[in-house]
Amino acid sequence: MLVNATEMLKKAKAEGYAVGAFNINNLEWTKAILLTAQENNSPVILGVSEGAGKYMTGFKTVTAMVKAMIEELNITVPVALHLDHGSYEGAKKCIEAGFSSVMFDGSHYSIEENIEKTKELVEYAHSNGISIEAEVGSIGGEEDGVIGRGEVADADECKLIADLGIDMLAAGIGNIHGKYPANWQGLDFVALEKIKEKTEGMPLVLHGGTGIPEDMIKKAISLGVAKINVNTECQLAFAEATRKYIEEGKDLQGKGFDPRKLLNPGFEGIKACVKEKMQLFGSINKA
Numbered sequence: 001m002l003v004n005a006t007e008m009l010k011k012a013k014a015e016g017y018a019v020g021a022f023n024i025n026n027l028e029w030t031k032a033i034l035l036t037a038q039e040n041n042s043p044v045i046l047g048v049s050e051g052a053g054k055y056m057t058g059f060k061t062v063t064a065m066v067k068a069m070i071e072e073l074n075i076t077v078p079v080a081l082h083l084d085h086g087s088y089e090g091a092k093k094c095i096e097a098g099f100s101s102v103m104f105d106g107s108h109y110s111i112e113e114n115i116e117k118t119k120e121l122v123e124y125a126h127s128n129g130i131s132i133e134a135e136v137g138s139i140g141g142e143e144d145g146v147i148g149r150g151e152v153a154d155a156d157e158c159k160l161i162a163d164l165g166i167d168m169l170a171a172g173i174g175n176i177h178g179k180y181p182a183n184w185q186g187l188d189f190v191a192l193e194k195i196k197e198k199t200e201g202m203p204l205v206l207h208g209g210t211g212i213p214e215d216m217i218k219k220a221i222s223l224g225v226a227k228i229n230v231n232t233e234c235q236l237a238f239a240e241a242t243r244k245y246i247e248e249g250k251d252l253q254g255k256g257f258d259p260r261k262l263l264n265p266g267f268e269g270i271k272a273c274v275k276e277k278m279q280l281f282g283s284i285n286k287a
């Protein structure tokens with residue numbers, strides 16, 4: 001069932017668990033995540049970056065594929081189709097293309113401009129029944145070999161953005177996209193606690209879910225995190241299983257080169273990764 005993310009996140013926050021937002025790249029990814037959510041009776045969010053949307057030939061293709069897949073696979077758990085780290089224009093396009101949820105990442109603008117643009121998009125999203133995530137404080141990560149720590153969000157700025165009527169708030173607390181470096185200092189729980197106090201009731205979003213130790217994930221959930229984004233970990237699981245299949249020469253046995261066979265270990269790898277995260281986040285049987 002395609003729904004916006006508002007109710008599923010309110011419920012998660014109230015009951016003390018988090019909903020996983022898993023990025024999709026193609027049909028196999030989408031099918032793997034939807035089936036895993038259904039098998040585990042878990043709500044789920046499908047994240048689509050602007051790059052992945054382009055790769056899949058556009059947001060309209062993505063919406064059509066996800067809607068049809070939900071119907072043909074009889075997916076009855078709540079599913080949100082969500083733009084991940086959207087630009088102002090990208091968010092508008094996704095609202096028009098039938099996404100049920102969007103993120104506008106205005107964290108690289110001044111706080112004034114972030115507020116102005118977020119406010120406009122909140123109105124546009126809500127008038128279409130779509131949920132919206134905004135961001136304060138950048139999420140670090142590796143870009144061209146340079147690892148940024150990410151800017152820790154200011155709690156007062158978080159409140160200004162939360163008060164615009166958004167449905168979920170991504171706040172940088174030392175989290176990073178991709179693998180964490182060996183010298184990573186961990187999540188900034190002091191900052192998270194302040195943000196939680198100032199934005200009371202707002203479901204918080206933790207980006208960069210890959211590689212965050214279990215105890216930190218659990219603590220973050222206890223401090224108001226209700227949505228956790230995971231991307232790289234599923235990619236690694238897919239790549240590892242595919243590499244193993246080829247290294248074992250299985251593509252050369254019989255019809256092992258058939259893409260439906262060749263991509264199957266990776267597909268199962270994604271399923272296992274998603275299930276593990278759903279267990280850790282506590283969303284199983286919460287649909």
Ligand code: 13P
Nearest residue numbers: 178207208210229231232
């Ligand atoms: P990871 O790739 O580190 O899991 O981060 C995912 C993410 O935050 C997508 O917005």
